[in-house]
Amino acid sequence: MKTLMLTAAAGVLLASFTASAESIGADDRAAIIDTITDIAAGADRHQWDRVRGAFADTVTLDYTGLWGGEPTTQPAEAVIRQWSAFLPGFDRTLHLVSNHAIIESAGPTAVAEADFQAVHRIGAESWVLMGHYRYDLTKIDGTWKVSRLVMTPAHETGDRALVNRAAERAGQPG
Numbered sequence: 001m002k003t004l005m006l007t008a009a010a011g012v013l014l015a016s017f018t019a020s021a022e023s024i025g026a027d028d029r030a031a032i033i034d035t036i037t038d039i040a041a042g043a044d045r046h047q048w049d050r051v052r053g054a055f056a057d058t059v060t061l062d063y064t065g066l067w068g069g070e071p072t073t074q075p076a077e078a079v080i081r082q083w084s085a086f087l088p089g090f091d092r093t094l095h096l097v098s099n100h101a102i103i104e105s106a107g108p109t110a111v112a113e114a115d116f117q118a119v120h121r122i123g124a125e126s127w128v129l130m131g132h133y134r135y136d137l138t139k140i141d142g143t144w145k146v147s148r149l150v151m152t153p154a155h156e157t158g159d160r161a162l163v164n165r166a167a168e169r170a171g172q173p174g
Contacts, residue, residue, distance in 0.1 A: 024105040028144070032112050032137055033100050035144045040095035040116070046088055048080050055079065056138055056145040065152045066129070089166030094119045097133065108139040116151075120162055122169070127158040 024032075035054045042050035055076035062071035087093060095118045104111040112135045120127045136148035 024102050024110060028105070028110070028139075029102055032102060032110060032135075032144050035137065035146060036097055036100065036112065036114060036133075036135060039146065039149075040097045043083055043087055044093050044095055046084065048084050051083070052076055052080050053143075054146055056140065056147040059146060060136075060148040062148070062150040065131075071150075086163065086167040086170050089168065089170030090120050090122055090162070092119075092121045110137045110139075110144070111135065112137060120158075120166070122162055122165055125159055125162060127160055127162045128156060129153060130155045 038050050038054040042048070042054065057076055058073060059076050059079055060071050060073040061079065064071060095116060097114045097116045099115045101113050102110055103113055114133050116131060116133055118129045131151060131153040134150040135146050137144045138147050
């Protein structure tokens, strides 16, 4: 009986997930994945206009799972100023984002999830972070934009303090 109940519950969950995932068209799905990629690849390549284009005018960033504190809501330009003030201080970064899923969609809004691995290097030292992103997106003038990004860490290796060293190297206070 328990197995039957669990199987039925799993079927209901799968059906509801599938229904919400199927309600978005292939073009929108591809555009959402492109938006997510623009944030990661744009940051690695220091293509700040590309990153800015992926964000709504106001964005909430939630890195509390890693750094503590509270989520921040700010203009996208402030996010770009912050990221461009420390990411160039690394010799190399590589943010790989995969396993994209659109978990909710309703008209001009969607929620997507993806897994990530982020490698940050200075010389022979590295900090590698792995985890999960959740993105709230809104379609604005026909283009999907991220309005909220929640990062949940799962595993890290190396030296997290490299972030402060990168900021110093980029000429900014740590």
